Amino acid sequence: MRCSPSPDRPKRRLARWLVASFAVAMMGLSTVASAQAPDTSTTELTLYGLRLKDAAAEAFVAAASAAGAQLLSRPADGSVVFDVRAAGVPALQRLTLITDQATLASAQFVIKPYGQDNEALRQLLVKKYGLPFTAEGARRPFPGFAARFAPRGTFDWEFAGGMKLIYRQPVLGDSTLSYTDVERTRRRSAGVPLPARAGPASDIPDSRF
Numbered sequence: 001m002r003c004s005p006s007p008d009r010p011k012r013r014l015a016r017w018l019v020a021s022f023a024v025a026m027m028g029l030s031t032v033a034s035a036q037a038p039d040t041s042t043t044e045l046t047l048y049g050l051r052l053k054d055a056a057a058e059a060f061v062a063a064a065s066a067a068g069a070q071l072l073s074r075p076a077d078g079s080v081v082f083d084v085r086a087a088g089v090p091a092l093q094r095l096t097l098i099t100d101q102a103t104l105a106s107a108q109f110v111i112k113p114y115g116q117d118n119e120a121l122r123q124l125l126v127k128k129y130g131l132p133f134t135a136e137g138a139r140r141p142f143p144g145f146a147a148r149f150a151p152r153g154t155f156d157w158e159f160a161g162g163m164k165l166i167y168r169q170p171v172l173g174d175s176t177l178s179y180t181d182v183e184r185t186r187r188r189s190a191g192v193p194l195p196a197r198a199g200p201a202s203d204i205p206d207s208r209f
Contacts, residue, residue, distance in 0.1 A: 038130045045159035047107060047179050053161040054181075055104045060097055069095060078102070084109065091121040092177070098188070105184040113175035114150055121177075122146045125167070129157050132167060150175075 045052050048063035061080055065071060068087035072094075074080050080097040091112040098106040112118050125132070126146040132155035133139050142155055150169055157165045166178045 040129055041158045042160050044161070045163040045165060045179060052104055052107070052179055052181070053163055057097060057099045057102050057104060060104050060107065064095065064097075089121065090124070091117040098185070100181075100184040100188040103184065104181065105188050106178050106180040108176050108178040108180075110174045111177050113169060118150050118175075119146075119148055122150070122167075125165075125177075129165065132157050132165075135166070 048060075048067045050060060050063040052060075057078070057080065061071070064082055064084075064087075069082040069084045070086065072081045072083055078099040080099075082095040082097075084092045084095045092109045093112060094110040096108050096110075097104065098108065111121065123146045131141040131143060132145055134142050135154040135156045142151065144151060145155060145167075152169050152171060154166065154168045156167070159165065162182045164178075164180050164182055166176075166180055168178070169175045
């Protein structure tokens with residue numbers, strides 16, 4: 001008597017094929033990630049043609065203005081605020097120069113968090129610097145950074161002299177791209193006095209928020 005094939009056998013073959021296909025795909029992604037994540041740790045981080053490590057604030061203001069950034073204000077804390085929508089880079093909207101003793105600590109852009117402009121910006125970053133690394137959880141190259149939809153989270157590139165380029169796309173709040181001197185930013189933050197303790201909630205005007 002001839003036995004008919006087990007009905008589970010095709011399912012097992014399909015499962016093995018899916019597992020093998022997934023493994024091949026993951027190997028491919030890993031290869032792409034390693035190929036597109038060059039070591040930038042010995043590269044000088046620049047912006048507007050200016051070397052940012054230890055850059056004087058006024059030199060940065062001059063370089064940004066020459067590139068089309070429009071000066072908006074100079075708050076008393078030493079920062080400088082620009083409108084950069086006309087400066088020719090997609091998704092960039094506002095730039096704040098944060099200083100430490102008249103020297104650049106961070107140049108932080110508020111960026112458009114979605115759409116074709118955001119996608120174009122991410123593609124430009126990958127083209128220039130390669131894939132960023134994930135800054136939250138396990139540190140590894142992120143192959144999907146330049147994909148169509150903007151990824152949530154924080155991603156960065158490391159450069160010479162303790163400089164970092166940090167792309168941050170939170171669930172709430174502004175999306176930002178920051179050219180940052182990590183040590184100067186840390187030192188500046190440590191030297192900022194804590195705000196005065198707030199009074200009872202009933203004392204806060206309803207119109208504040």
